[in-house]
Amino acid sequence: MGILSRASYVIRSKLNAVLNRAEDPTETLDYSYEQLRDELQDVKQGIADLTTQKKRLEIQKRRLEENVEKHNEQARQAVEQDREDLARQALEKKKQKMSQIEDLEGQIQDLQSQQDQLVEQKDELQKQIEQFRTKKETMKARHEAAKASARVNEAMTGAGDEMQDINQAIERAEERTEDMEARSQAMDELREDGVLESQISDESSLERELEEVRQKGSVDAELDTLKAEMGKAEDGDSGSSDADVSEAELEQELADESTQVDVDESEVESELDELKEDEQ
Template sequence: MGILSRTSYIIKSKVNSILNRAEDPTDTLDYSYEQMRDQLQQVKRGIADLTTQKKRLEMQKRRLEENVDKHNQQARTAVEQDREDLARKALEKKKAKMNQIEELERQISNLQNQQDQLVEQKDTLQTRIEEFRTKKETMKARYSAAEASTTVNEAMTATGEEFEDVGRAIERAEEQTQDMEARSAAMDELRETGAFDEVLTDKDQIDRELDQLSTDSGVEAELETLKSEVGDESAADESTSESDATTEEVDADVEAELSEIQEEEG
């Protein structure tokens, strides 16, 4: 299984696990994106490790090449000094080192191929991650917009229901107010008609009528008394007036007689 396949499998497993927990889809997208980035970092570390191994083999190859040159020079020097035995040994070492170099070259070539493949996969994965990031942000924006719209719609629905409740409350308040006003008006009417007095006393209708008759009789009697007193006062005034008139007449006669006597004496 390749790096991308393993990465895709792991990401799908993580995504499915998160979805099964019914988490926020935006969290799922962010988590998936972070997982892909982690996988990308792992691929980069893998490339770095592979490159390090390749560099080590290349360094080892250069040392072997230096030994080959050294053994080649040794063989030449030995031949110049007629030491074929030493020249043969030097050439044998040279041959062994060259075989090692060939093996290292194959390993380096394989590592290079793997490195090239990993770099290509890394670039592909990075491109997919960027595409996923764009889709993720777009999806998150859409989800946020849908969530906001849903929230607004739910709020409007709730508000509509609340308005209905308020309307019903207002109707009930209006009915209660009208009942209270009617009750107050009825109380005023009962108070004006004396109904409250009837409630506050133990007298029945007959008692109240008898009391009224007694009150009327008392008023009439008092009225007659006042009329009699006023009549007596008027009669007394007339008698006094007549007495005063008689006295004046007597006085006038006396004055007249006095006048006559005075004339006779004079």
């Protein structure tokens, strides 16, 4: 097989595969049915043409038969008038007409045979068409039922193209949802551990811790200074009754103030200054 022959074979095979995939069985059946109906119409037309031709020959035969009778009458009249020559001519014409009638009868018989044969073919073809029509409708119904069943099975099993797209969309949505849930949980965990800080605050956790330590050290230093100025050394116990009362009141006041969220450092410093002036 040459290159061109192989290429032609490949092209025909590819084209045949494409046509097979594109072919709709219901349309093919309808087309075949219409083709058979066209053939039946051609057969009927052929029968009509043969019948017309036969009728024409039959008309010619009747006319020739009428001429035969006419020539018979002419021959009798010629014999009655003792005109043998005229009688002979009439009989010769009669013979010619009889010969033509025989030829026409043979042609008419042939046409009749052809007509009978075409009628039989027409009846057989018409019967086949009716059978094919019934089978065609049955096949179309089976094909439509099979298509519907296949669509239902594809929808139920997710094997169809549309269901595959839908399943893929659902899977993508589930993956994105799980990613967002995991990200949200991770952010909550990191925020609780203090790894991530709020974007509203400009200070980091380390800076806040250092600031708290610094403020605590400042308060402790001021407290020690206050104790030293008031003569409240760690080993001194004089004036315990008044000191105990003032200490209890001070603890109560501090406990009350500890419930407040915001503390104004300027107010604390002003109060300490007043205490220092009272001592002096």
